Amino acid sequence: MKTWLVLAAAVGISGCYEPASFVYGESLEGLTLQLYSPNVGIYPDNSVLEDPNNPFAQTTPGVETKWKIQSSGAHVAAFYSWATLLAREPGGEAQFYVGNTLLAIYQNGEASQEELPLVKAQAIRAYQSVLDNFPDAVTYDATGKFAYDLVTPAYKGITEMGGTVQGGWTLVKLTNGQDRAVKP
Incomplete structure (x- = not known):
């Protein structure tokens, strides 16, 4: 069982960095998602910062850490990581990766049977929020040089x-044969 190490560096009043303090947390594997609020993980909601199950409520995952958590297979931890960053x-x-992690949680049954339909609906809402609130959103490849639309x-x-896309978005085929979501 892996245990994640969270490194917290504090900035003093003088503006100088104090020595980093290490906080050893519990394992981020095997967590079960319990949706804290009806809009948790959906912009502009920030209730994830109050969620007692959120291991990142008091700190924000770093640039490299978020990708390590995302690739670890610890989907619930990844949800909390991305939702905290979004808040x-x-x-x-x-927002896109909140949707992706919710989808993975749903597909892998990492919530109670009663909550799984809510997790699925939340994943759809997260993806819709990308379309509604962040239509120019991109992510980058591992080199950081090549952007991909979301x-x-x-x-x-x-x-x-099985959801229905809202807001007039449609999927078109580009001349290169690839699909592209557009809002005419």
Whole structure:
């Protein structure tokens, strides 16, 4: 069982950085999602910061840490990571990955049977929020040089889960044969 190490660096009143303090947390694997509020993880809601189950409520995952958590297979921890980032620094990438992690939680049964339908609906809402609030959102490849739009996979995420895309978005085929979500 992995235990994650959270490094917290504090900035003093003088503006100088104090030595980092290490906080050892509990394992981020095997968590079960319990939706804290009806809008948790959906912009502009920030209730995830009050969620007692959120291991990141008092700190924000760093640039590298969020990707390590995302790739770890600890979907519930990844949800909390991305939802915390979304609450503190709203952006389409975080909203998209909230949707992705909710989808993974739903598919892997990492919530109670009673909550799974709510998790599915929340994933659809997260993807819709990308379309509604962050239509220019992108994510980058591992090199950080190549950007990929997020509206198309958000659109596909909604439809693949049986949801209905709202707001006039449609999927068109580009001349190169790839799909692209657009809002005419």
